[in-house]
Amino acid sequence: MGGAGVLVVTGPGLVVDPDLIRETAEPEFAALGVAGRCAVAAGPESLRDLLTGAGQDDRLALVVLPGPDPSARRLAHEPGPHADRTVWYDPVRTGPLGVAPGGTHLAGRGVWGLVWAVRHAVHRMRHPARRVGYGTDPDQWGELRVPDQAARPVPVAVLVHGGFWRSIWGADLLDALAIDLVGRGVATWNLEYRRPDRYGWAATTADLADGLAALATVTGVPPLDIDRVAVIGHSAGGQLALRAAADSGRVALAVSLAGVLDLAEAERRWIGTGAVAAALGGTQAELPGLYAAADPLSRLPLGIPQLVVQGRDDDPDLVDIGRRYARAARAAGDEVTHLEQPGDHFSVIDPTSAIWQATATELTRRLARQAS
Template sequence: MTDVRRVLVVTGPGLVADPGLIDQVTEAETAAFGVASRVLATDDEVALRDALDAAGRDEQCALVVLPGPDPAARALLTRPGPHAVRTVWYDLTDTGAVPVTEGSVHCAGRGMWGVSWAIRHAVHRLRHPARRIGYGPDADQWAELRMPTGHAGTSVPVAVLLHGGFWRSNWGADLMDAIAIDLTARGYASWNVEYRRPDRHGWAATTMDVAAALAALPAVVGSEPVAVATGAEPVAAGSSARGAEPAADGCRLDLDRVTVLGHSAGGQLALRLAADGGRLALAVSLAGVLDLVEGERRGIGTAAVPNALGGSREQLPEVYAAADPLSRLPLRVPQVVVQGAGDDLDLVDVNRRYAVAARTAGDEICYLEQPGGHFAVIDPNAEIWHATVAELDRRLRS
């Protein structure tokens, strides 16, 4: 754990972005964390390298670098040094997967808004480090485990987190950092899952990964490692199916109290996981896309549904039938469906209709709709998140 006091945002040569807007975004995000900030524009590879070296000597500094297009500057993404463990590299455009030095992180394709997320991730990963564990051989098959403190000798409930982003690869598990940290502080183990997105790997890979990440839970605190992607600790094989092996801080995973929480597109994945018979005590959708057929008809998320599933409902009726939470009712798993009233009205409509249909089908469901937008449901400071956690506690901790 690092006591982050400063955030340095460095822009590389040739970056196409308004400097004043980067300043504005940086000031707003760092103020929310209560830390100082500085934005440094570099004109060439030498200046960028010097900035990395200086940041590497400041152990209380989180570093966000927008390297820009210059080849010499981009070569620094794989340059080792003390700065690496404190660096989040961010590209405004979707570059695809880019190699970086071990300890660093690369994000891309979120536009200017992504600067905010890069700053958040840079601070979160230093202040509240996670244990990254691979559950498969691909670079996107991993999850981050955070265990609560002060629970030695006890079994703790587990929150499996599935991020959204309309199933597109430019969004990742860092979206769930804040609630992973919040849940861990409240006494839950958090298992924040990354998975292969269908835009690069196909819909079947996404579905398989989510199931595999859940299935890996019994082994995450054992021994006997298996091969996994570089940069992720291997998942363990051979530990008890009841999660009996203690974690490093002495508490255990209670696999009879596992809840999955999915945000946006992750809400669909969470309820699909429940429908497929995943071992879950509770499934939670946070502003989820729960009616894929109507979502495809309305073109929600700029045709996100057919792009993810690989075609229209007419072309792929069996795929839609298996993937669509509304079509899978009853799920026979207790559910909490959370929706911000200030969100996209199509999502409000979908979630209200889903809640009615689930009750009619005989499922046990709690529907929470309160003021807030699409990201309020994963904001630990929002009232709608507090209401969600209260419902989790009532069901899993009472």
């Protein structure tokens, strides 16, 4: 990205203190090693002028918080040289905001979500991905990144984001892992999928299966080695990843990063303030068959090598679930490595953390072994 930077623009009428926007964004600029600044648009025309000016610098990533003004929000639809470098971010929950081709929209994560929007904008500029749809819905796609100058077919990591199965969270959560793995010689297929809070549990399950199957039709340079596929899921995505891997039967390794691997107990403990029951549409007592099909613990043995990773400083319920799941999987005859080290819920998806470094080393070792 060289001398490029990030411009964070606050639109008219946004109900957030402008100083807090700056105080939130500036540490992230420093952490990412980019020059950044914040600007406030007094009205829609001022916002348009800022977008037009940014379009003249192809090294500038934009994060735009448009606010509630309809005229300002309509600017997200307008094409221009800035469009594919722009992340539109709403701190409040909204419906989908149609954006010009190449742009993205995140919403509903509060002020802290600005951190993720800045990261997403920078990652997209530094390490562009090829987005490929596997269905007709706007949430049915994967982003492909491949290593440079690989001479032979490369293994693939399918990434499944978490977020308690809620639509405010998306595939951008795993941008940094995708980039790190590509640097280690592993192609990445970062999946977006329809979340159950908007589409229902059946749609989510179907999308994971379809997104995984779509790998066979995705072409890359270098080509993808679909006999060396690891499915990696974080948090709620850990449950989805292990379930999809078990359903597929054509996966070399399934990896859970702080995954919710015992749905019945997670529902009884009200993890995520009822996230499990909300996602599946009821409690385990009400929907025993649905839980049995979805729950990795109930599905044992999966018949697939597994890597269960858990930060010791995470929610104690997740630490407990990880330990009990690993013991049960081994007892059922599965090949399981349980990696528990210091770290919190997000350390396991932070490429700079010790626990991710250990995870990536084990992952690449396993995939290399599959090739031998």
